[in-house]
Amino acid sequence: MVEDPNLSTLIDKNLSFSIPAKHCRGRAVRLGPVLEDILSAHNYPLQIRSLLAEAMCLTALLGALLKEEEAQLTLQAQTESGVISLLACDYKDGDVRGYIQFDAERLVSQPLEPSLMALFGKGYLAITFDHPEPRGRSQGIVPLEGASLAEAVQNYFMQSEQIPTVIRVALDVEDDRTVVGGLLVQHLPDGEEGKERLHVRMNHPEWEHVAIMGSSVQPEELVNPVLPLEDLLWRLFSESDEVRVLSGKPLVKGCRCSEEHIRDVIARFPKEDKEDMVDADGKISIDCAFCNRKFTISSASLNN
Template identity: 40%
Template sequence: MTDNLMTALGLDRPESGDDTVVPFSLDKLNTRGRSVRLGEALDAILTRHAYPAPVARLLGEAVVLAALIGSSLKFSGKFIMQTQTDGPVNLIVVDFDAPDGLRGYARFDQELLLKAAEEGRTRPADLLGNGHLAMTIDQGEHMERYQGIVALEGNSLEEVAHTYFMQSEQIPTQVRLAVAEFTRKGDHRPHWRAGGVLIQHLPEHGMSRVADLPGDGDFSNMQPADPDDGWTEAKALMATLDDLELADPELSSERLMFRLYHETGVRVFTPMPLVERCSCSADRIEDMLATSFTAEDREEMAVNGEIEVVCEFCSTAYHFNPHQFAVKH
């Protein structure tokens, strides 16, 4: 970052890089939001299963959306986003394990996917089809779960997110998501990366100043904004974003926010890291096998004297002796 740009951004720290979420506030527009950039974390999730490119892009969008929403949690817990549909990609599950863990998985019908490709229907909305999207907040074993469900009727994840927030939170929300492949110099394998921005409109007098987040930069001039038109302006400016900007490896969240909102003013806050991390473990799977299945069930699961369980998210294989559970009963 050049000295001139650091001065313009009002930052006393380096720009954030990949695998981060940067909260921001557009105080004059009565709007706040978050910007996500994903690199290595997303690439690990998408390449582990060698998904066809259209499936990888759709799952990538879901991972970005889960990061944008889940990163707002102010407690230890999990945000779970799941789609179940009749489309070629009939199941997507993404977990955000607060404060920073991400994992994701997609299941698809190869025959339906090939048919959709032949017909030129490979947009994310085409692959989702009809069904529903559930967003669940799990605060832990002794806390009540919260779940919101939105119908999927041939619309995109961006559109579904807008509907979800209006129905469940009654907060006007705008979301932009983009996923792309980039080839690094000297590396012949393309790498997946993605970006996303979420903005939300808050009442002028009820708007939080995001005081619980330490402020880093104030990219503002003194041009006032009409509060009645603030949300319209915030949306209009975000609509100028293209996919390349969102996924550009050279464009940090801070630069992106400055590019979009420097004329009306934007404050950015400390970046929060994101990591690809699976929550599976041998102990959890052993407990599941012991409590959810009978001894006869476990005997039937065994192949060559052992039970193998492979995590759908991270592909880790766990092996158990079907007789090791006798002591638990």
């Protein structure tokens, strides 16, 4: 057990773990100050704030599954007739960022805990894994159905990837802080991570035991900022022969916008398109939705 824990070591982090005897792997995540930094970029109402917090937790959980340097995980909602017109989050090497665009007038008529259908209408969630070559990109599309984003992502793994999966996310919102925590557990029969998955069974005895234990996690345990994630995993799975825990990358706000990056993006456009971007003052203005910053670049400073 950890005595007098330093909160900075217990939050804004993820852990990777495996249960070799049960052929299971998992990830545990808890976000606090980093989440607040992301949320503070916009004056989000409570419903949107809560949804983005859940999406950021899922992004960190799924991103932590990546092993290669420079690999990226992106969650993006495709919506139709919903309050939300855009949800976009991504993870890269421990850097996380997220943004939601929504109709404020339509949101007013929604309850404090609106359904996914009310928020997204007929929506779909695109889950994209960008791996370095030669693996390249893979993408899955999941309907935004169920009680939460976490349930929709869990259904994606169960139905599309045929990987028995349990995902739990909990949120604690107070006036001065927001903490979100999540747990992802998966069964990879016939070998540990990286080996071919054969004979997948949703009712496999190994998986049934782990699924029950993982599902028993309490919301207050996931968001408790003084409960080490290592201790939480031990509480849940201590009946197993062995739980191997590895620290993941520290989680930080990772908006990648900068003047240099903006210039590089603009440089890729044809000359005619760049000329169309220039305003009456001879400047090009670019807004970054993720961090709510505006970049203004003189067209004369660009190499046409």
